[in-house]
Amino acid sequence: MTTEQSPTRIPVGGTAGTDPYEVLVGRQLLGELPGLIGDQVKRVAIIHPEALAETGDALRQDLAGQGYEVVAIQVPNAEEAKTAEVAAYCWKALGQSGFTRSDVIVGVGGGATTDLAGFVAATWLRGVRWIAVPTTVLGMVDAAVGGKTGINTAEGKNLVGSFHPPAGVLCDLAALDSLPVNDYVSGLAEIIKAGFIADPVILELIEADPQAARTPAGPHTAELIERSIKVKAEVVSGDLKESGLREILNYGHTLAHAIEKNERYKWRHGAAVSVGMHFAAELGRLAGRLDDATADRHRTVLESVGLPLTYRYDQWPKLLETMKVDKKSRGDMLRFIVLDGLGKPTVLEGPDPAVLLAAYGEVGQ
Numbered sequence: 001m002t003t004e005q006s007p008t009r010i011p012v013g014g015t016a017g018t019d020p021y022e023v024l025v026g027r028q029l030l031g032e033l034p035g036l037i038g039d040q041v042k043r044v045a046i047i048h049p050e051a052l053a054e055t056g057d058a059l060r061q062d063l064a065g066q067g068y069e070v071v072a073i074q075v076p077n078a079e080e081a082k083t084a085e086v087a088a089y090c091w092k093a094l095g096q097s098g099f100t101r102s103d104v105i106v107g108v109g110g111g112a113t114t115d116l117a118g119f120v121a122a123t124w125l126r127g128v129r130w131i132a133v134p135t136t137v138l139g140m141v142d143a144a145v146g147g148k149t150g151i152n153t154a155e156g157k158n159l160v161g162s163f164h165p166p167a168g169v170l171c172d173l174a175a176l177d178s179l180p181v182n183d184y185v186s187g188l189a190e191i192i193k194a195g196f197i198a199d200p201v202i203l204e205l206i207e208a209d210p211q212a213a214r215t216p217a218g219p220h221t222a223e224l225i226e227r228s229i230k231v232k233a234e235v236v237s238g239d240l241k242e243s244g245l246r247e248i249l250n251y252g253h254t255l256a257h258a259i260e261k262n263e264r265y266k267w268r269h270g271a272a273v274s275v276g277m278h279f280a281a282e283l284g285r286l287a288g289r290l291d292d293a294t295a296d297r298h299r300t301v302l303e304s305v306g307l308p309l310t311y312r313y314d315q316w317p318k319l320l321e322t323m324k325v326d327k328k329s330r331g332d333m334l335r336f337i338v339l340d341g342l343g344k345p346t347v348l349e350g351p352d353p354a355v356l357l358a359a360y361g362e363v364g365q
Helices: 028-037 050-065 085-094 111-126 137-143 173-178 183-195 202-210 221-238 245-250 254-260 267-288 292-304 312-326 351-361
Strands: 006-013 021-026 043-049 069-075 106-108 130-135 147-151 158-164 168-172 335-339 345-350
Touching: 006 158, 021 069, 021 221, 021 245, 028 050, 028 106, 028 130, 028 168, 043 050, 043 085, 050 106, 050 137, 069 085, 085 147, 085 254, 106 111, 106 351, 111 130, 111 137, 111 147, 111 158, 130 137, 137 183, 137 221, 168 173, 168 345, 173 221, 183 202, 183 221, 183 245, 183 267, 183 292, 183 335, 202 221, 221 245, 245 254, 245 335, 254 312, 254 335, 267 292, 267 335, 267 351, 312 351
Parallel strands: 021 168, 043 069, 043 106, 106 130, 130 168
Antiparallel strands: 006 021, 147 158, 335 345
């Protein structure tokens, strides 16, 4: 178990010329922030959502008290922050405060905020250091690890972005204590994904007590988050730019991103990923890749924590068109991650349209 005295440190290896960094998981971790920022830094910009105005202000005062010049940049909540207009607003604030290449950006919030903060850091002066302080389950296990940064456009999610790993990630579990239950449960989808593609112990911990898994007060919260981060850290350490192995992290995401776009990003990411994994399990089964027991296990695990399994059947033609322009497609060739078995992800390229439709038939309602 993680204790307040000693956070768990998970290394993420540097590849392709990037520096290695650590993800810290524990409680009361903000004391670690100055060490990550460094004493050669003059200015720090804190990018935070409206919902975390108090946190942003407390952090600003704390860092100012330690001698840094601090500018707090408040952005809209959730996916509304991930636009070119908001990025431009951040660039303007950095310009007005004289932000140089030796200064540091701190992104505090959920996955959308850290995606934006990382993108702003990647593009300001062609790249400045940044630190992620994720405050949601999704932000901790997914968005803040791996260096993918980006914003959305009218045409789709994360189509504009950059690979720009942070200098460090602080996952303070205390931030989860006040997270609304639906947001907490949404993050479990990415944890369950890590269980299916790489670490079945995750599934066993959730299955042992699904109700406890739905709350940060559960006995396995720290272990579930640490195991999920380790899965992602291992994958991205070997493949920063999604040329091969990293694609397995997209399990359930091809359909999920199409659903999110169709819902104009009003659906929670984890809810869409849950439906996407149910679809991927059925696709794997119908393609003759996945055994019935593991396919069925998707349904039972996801349902046990209260994640959705279905989406509107009549939307299939629109979802199919959206998936064809997904950034994971190659030309018009649809690619899905499916399982050959528990913990055995693989690529299914150009599946038969009839098989796709049949798989969606298990999801659609």
